[in-house]
Amino acid sequence: MANQSPSPSNASPTNITDLDVDSLARCADYLSLQDISNMAMASRFLKKVAYSDSIWLRFFRERWPQEILPKSSHIPGVREAYLARRTALLQFKFVDPLVADFYAEPKYFDHILLDKNDLIFTQGSLIQTMNIDSFLSGSGSVVRLNDHKARITCMRLFPLNETSLFRGETQREENILVTSSCDHSIRLWWKGASQRCFRGHNGAVTTMSDKLLGDGIDKILASGGEDGTVRLWSLGSSGKRGQQALRATLYGHVKPIALMSVAGHKSSLLATISKDSKVRVWDVTTSSAVRSSCCVGMTSVPGTPVSMKCHEALLYVAAGSSVAIIDLRTMQKVNNAPKYSQKLYSFAVMPSKSLFCTGGVGKAMLWDVRRDTHPVAELDGHAGSVTLLHMDQYKIVTGGPSDIYVNAWEADTGGKTNSLMCCPYEDARTVPGCSAISVDGYRIVTAANDVEGILLFRDFSNATSPVLQSDNEPTSKFWGQQSFSGSENSDEEKD
Numbered sequence: 001m002a003n004q005s006p007s008p009s010n011a012s013p014t015n016i017t018d019l020d021v022d023s024l025a026r027c028a029d030y031l032s033l034q035d036i037s038n039m040a041m042a043s044r045f046l047k048k049v050a051y052s053d054s055i056w057l058r059f060f061r062e063r064w065p066q067e068i069l070p071k072s073s074h075i076p077g078v079r080e081a082y083l084a085r086r087t088a089l090l091q092f093k094f095v096d097p098l099v100a101d102f103y104a105e106p107k108y109f110d111h112i113l114l115d116k117n118d119l120i121f122t123q124g125s126l127i128q129t130m131n132i133d134s135f136l137s138g139s140g141s142v143v144r145l146n147d148h149k150a151r152i153t154c155m156r157l158f159p160l161n162e163t164s165l166f167r168g169e170t171q172r173e174e175n176i177l178v179t180s181s182c183d184h185s186i187r188l189w190w191k192g193a194s195q196r197c198f199r200g201h202n203g204a205v206t207t208m209s210d211k212l213l214g215d216g217i218d219k220i221l222a223s224g225g226e227d228g229t230v231r232l233w234s235l236g237s238s239g240k241r242g243q244q245a246l247r248a249t250l251y252g253h254v255k256p257i258a259l260m261s262v263a264g265h266k267s268s269l270l271a272t273i274s275k276d277s278k279v280r281v282w283d284v285t286t287s288s289a290v291r292s293s294c295c296v297g298m299t300s301v302p303g304t305p306v307s308m309k310c311h312e313a314l315l316y317v318a319a320g321s322s323v324a325i326i327d328l329r330t331m332q333k334v335n336n337a338p339k340y341s342q343k344l345y346s347f348a349v350m351p352s353k354s355l356f357c358t359g360g361v362g363k364a365m366l367w368d369v370r371r372d373t374h375p376v377a378e379l380d381g382h383a384g385s386v387t388l389l390h391m392d393q394y395k396i397v398t399g400g401p402s403d404i405y406v407n408a409w410e411a412d413t414g415g416k417t418n419s420l421m422c423c424p425y426e427d428a429r430t431v432p433g434c435s436a437i438s439v440d441g442y443r444i445v446t447a448a449n450d451v452e453g454i455l456l457f458r459d460f461s462n463a464t465s466p467v468l469q470s471d472n473e474p475t476s477k478f479w480g481q482q483s484f485s486g487s488e489n490s491d492e493e494k495d
Contacts, residue, residue, distance in 0.1 A: 224257025377414025
């Protein structure tokens, strides 16, 4: 009897792994970078497909169409070349970023934030915002928010969808600006206007929580004041004046509140430290009425508070000349970095890499929490105190009020990657240093420490010329290749 072909019911099913790597790589041409990353985690076979040169060559050409793929024996594939270039850009290892300088009001800058494509900064009681792309194209103007009547003490960005202002999915990626002031108030800003005003502190509002408290729909903002109280505000409450927003007032601190941070392992826990270095941990789910006390832990640290940050169940407190690491579950100090030879002026932490950085006089120090004897690196070369410190998984950025240069360093090794002037070259002789910085990925904004009101914006995302000079040489002479400038007066004339 002649051989019969197997019936469809007996045929083995076709799996995606029956296709070869090249065929699947061609199919992946329609996937995004996030899709490819997800595919690489699905299986070993799909990881091999996701790492194909043809896929990453497309990403490289889409991201940097003018760049020629480098040929190097140190870089084995196109994916590695893509990641190496991206990392170098994020570490500011180039001398030709896009640069724009902006002259605001002739006052000192207190705070700067980068929110996607918006630049937000404060001078005294005044908040100003500008769209960066619009400014670079010559069509932008500055929005002035002047509802506060005294100096702004703190500025935060929170997701709009965690507040009562959220209306739909189209707003999911938007943020709301929250500011506190010496005028005893807290304001919520959105679409260029004050949407809520919270009042309750009997004195200046000194600080606010770095994250919102709670897991539910009704998120809570915490604030601390000169009156020594911690106040909890509902961001789900409606009403222009926020009369119903105050949920609780927490007593226990004797001195003004200096800093606060929300725990990572439990979103209802809030750590606070007052100016007398007394640390308290509060569980806001146990609070009820005004004058309630929900303190679940206390300790103290030596020296004046400098910075504080929670990560998971650990609390990092920089104060005086040392950093204490406290387990929030036991309130026991689990580690102490060696005491700095001088007082600390700034602090930043990257817990995912077990690294933190401290700023002192003339230099910063990079530490590994697993090694408590010697620093990983000394980030040397600054004039005066290092009061400005940014740290992310790629880089560390340092600066201070007595140094016109802001330095960038590799986060893992502390190797210097760049040195940037905080002001335009022609103003360097009159500017003593840097008063504020804000870093977001490829971009950095620096504020000159003088009364001229100078801001300098740099974007490294499409830079092409790598840093070639020695680490000790500043790169300020290179930054003017792509330059824009503007002033508040010119913006007003365009209006």
